[in-house]
Amino acid sequence: MTQTAAGFADTGRLNAPPKLENGTMRIVALGGLGEIGRNMAVFELNGKLLIVDCGVLFPEEYQPGVDLILPDISYIHDRLEDIVAVVLTHGHEDHIGAVPYLLRLKADIPLVGSQLTLALVEAKLQEHKIRPFTLTVREGDVEQFGPFECEFAAVNHSIPDALAVLIRTEAGSVLHTGDFKMDQLPLDGRITDLRAFARFGEEGVDLFMPDSTNADVPGFTTAEKEIGPVLQGIFGRAKRRIIVASFSSHVHRVQQVLDAAHMHGRKVAFVGRSMVRNMQIAEKLGYLHVPANILVDLKHVDRLPDEQVVLMSTGSQGEPMAALSRMANGDHKIQVNEGDTVILASSLIPGNENAVFRVINGLIRLGADVVHKGNAKVHVSGHASAGELLYCYNILKPKNVMPVHGETRHLAANGKLAVESGIDPKRVLLCEDGSVIDLKDGNARLVGQVDCGFIYVDGSNVGSITDDDLKDRRTLGEEGFISVISVVNRQTGTIVSGPDIHARGVAEDDSVFDEIKPKIAQALEEAVTNNPDHTAHQLQQVVRRTIGTWVARKLRRRPMIVPVVLEV
Numbered sequence: 001m002t003q004t005a006a007g008f009a010d011t012g013r014l015n016a017p018p019k020l021e022n023g024t025m026r027i028v029a030l031g032g033l034g035e036i037g038r039n040m041a042v043f044e045l046n047g048k049l050l051i052v053d054c055g056v057l058f059p060e061e062y063q064p065g066v067d068l069i070l071p072d073i074s075y076i077h078d079r080l081e082d083i084v085a086v087v088l089t090h091g092h093e094d095h096i097g098a099v100p101y102l103l104r105l106k107a108d109i110p111l112v113g114s115q116l117t118l119a120l121v122e123a124k125l126q127e128h129k130i131r132p133f134t135l136t137v138r139e140g141d142v143e144q145f146g147p148f149e150c151e152f153a154a155v156n157h158s159i160p161d162a163l164a165v166l167i168r169t170e171a172g173s174v175l176h177t178g179d180f181k182m183d184q185l186p187l188d189g190r191i192t193d194l195r196a197f198a199r200f201g202e203e204g205v206d207l208f209m210p211d212s213t214n215a216d217v218p219g220f221t222t223a224e225k226e227i228g229p230v231l232q233g234i235f236g237r238a239k240r241r242i243i244v245a246s247f248s249s250h251v252h253r254v255q256q257v258l259d260a261a262h263m264h265g266r267k268v269a270f271v272g273r274s275m276v277r278n279m280q281i282a283e284k285l286g287y288l289h290v291p292a293n294i295l296v297d298l299k300h301v302d303r304l305p306d307e308q309v310v311l312m313s314t315g316s317q318g319e320p321m322a323a324l325s326r327m328a329n330g331d332h333k334i335q336v337n338e339g340d341t342v343i344l345a346s347s348l349i350p351g352n353e354n355a356v357f358r359v360i361n362g363l364i365r366l367g368a369d370v371v372h373k374g375n376a377k378v379h380v381s382g383h384a385s386a387g388e389l390l391y392c393y394n395i396l397k398p399k400n401v402m403p404v405h406g407e408t409r410h411l412a413a414n415g416k417l418a419v420e421s422g423i424d425p426k427r428v429l430l431c432e433d434g435s436v437i438d439l440k441d442g443n444a445r446l447v448g449q450v451d452c453g454f455i456y457v458d459g460s461n462v463g464s465i466t467d468d469d470l471k472d473r474r475t476l477g478e479e480g481f482i483s484v485i486s487v488v489n490r491q492t493g494t495i496v497s498g499p500d501i502h503a504r505g506v507a508e509d510d511s512v513f514d515e516i517k518p519k520i521a522q523a524l525e526e527a528v529t530n531n532p533d534h535t536a537h538q539l540q541q542v543v544r545r546t547i548g549t550w551v552a553r554k555l556r557r558r559p560m561i562v563p564v565v566l567e568v
Helices: 077-082 099-103 115-127 194-203 224-237 251-263 273-284 298-303 323-329 353-365 386-396 408-420 467-479 510-515 517-530 536-554
Strands: 025-031 040-045 048-052 068-070 083-087 111-113 134-136 142-145 148-154 163-169 172-176 207-209 242-245 267-271 309-313 341-344 369-371 435-440 443-449 455-458 481-489 494-504 560-567
Touching (some): 048 077, 083 148, 099 115, 111 115, 148 194, 172 435, 207 386, 224 341, 242 251, 251 273, 251 309, 267 273, 267 298, 309 323, 386 408, 481 517, 481 536, 494 510, 510 517, 517 536, 536 560
Parallel strands (some): 048 083, 242 309, 267 309, 481 560
Antiparallel strands (some): 025 040, 040 048, 148 163, 435 443, 481 494
16 A cells, blocks of 8 residues: 555554565554654564664643553564664653663663663663663664664754664665754754765665654754853843753753853752753763853752752653642742742643643742743754755655654655655655555555554553543543442342442532432332342442433533442
8 A cells, every 4th residue: 555645544444464575674663653752663674673762652631640651562572582673863752761661571682872872771771670782883883783784874953962874674775864953053063964864865765764843844943052142141130040941861951051050150950860860971971061060969059049049950841740840839849939030941742731831820820930932042943844854855865755753744744845855745655653664676665554552651550551541530530430339128129228429529519419319219229129130230330320310411520430239
């Protein structure tokens, strides 16, 4: 089946993929298509598997209680011995966060990535008591993993040391960009290597898998260096403490905060376990340059005057347990006071808008001056906009294109750019999680679909929480809970006790249920009298229907109802 840029395939009509022939490479997207997160692609050739990225997706409001969402690895669960390597393009959580859960199943799967990427992964794995087998690579390196030859190229992103990977095989070559942009004046001087891209294009790229996150944004992504002067201006005007929230892996942004603090005579304390850990790693490896005597321990911040303090914090996405959210709620040891300046130096990940605005409202209510992307240039994206993607298409001239990393609208916009650059629409594959693509002789085809659901991490539970469980949680949170306890005498057909009704989150006073209690008792007595063989479960269903109908009509609610019928 061929997919064009005109629209997405109706994957509901796709069957399981056919048996893979030798010499054909199969690509299976297990995450990252139709969402911002849990990026994972599996490449299969001659019985061996190569994985590119293994990330997590962060839950949205309609997934209460969920900590993380993992790629669905059921497709490869029984083939872990066939995995020759996991290539990690960079160190963001949506590309490395699920690695510990994969290595729980087989700890010696080789991990391949740049120095910083592997350092961040190893620190994460240490918390899971896993010692991985790793191979550090850098731009220009070529490594062989089974039937896959991988060449790595430098790309610029919002975290240092990001890499694109060209996968050469007998079936054809695939260029996977990871996340990237083409900042021509990056803080670390490491630009996206367009010379390598041009060389790949001359060699011939059979399938191009480009980052799509900013494909619907015209022009070019703003340079990171433009953030520094804005931060310095804000620091110069601030009269009291400054709190800056960013991703815990955004080394470039932290560098700019350190530089601005140094310029204005302030000390910096890191807030949040992941922020402290990641910045220690970045400094140790030379990616973060810390001015002398600028860092202070969070425990000693109260000894300093407010006008000398900068707090570098996690929580820019409104995560409930992150430091900034807890500050906004007043349940963090750092108290936000009147006149403090809070800077949200990050973009909004789609789906997090409401959570972030709640945090902003809470901070303003406490008297803080909140600066964010909407009212100041305190963040630039780490992803290539449409103009940069067009450059890549024109340099590479790929035979086939499969946009990755983005929501449906991003993938579609990227596919449209490919067609505008001259690529045959029949060779642009717009896919979703679970799509299966076969590549052979320069031709890529969508050949089927595999199951690819959400795997939820809830505390120590992995995969045991289902969508039905989440539906129950949403019902409890939004509609409330009612329990009805009744005791019946089956021989006499009478109600011995009850019905006793207890409710939470449904009505202000349980006395509102006095009206329905006689009707429940009558329905139970009739059920027992008319059919003495009714089981306890059937009697409970009678109670559920009776009170459920009444609550829906009378109170306009659909709460969770738990009926209990005991017999004497």
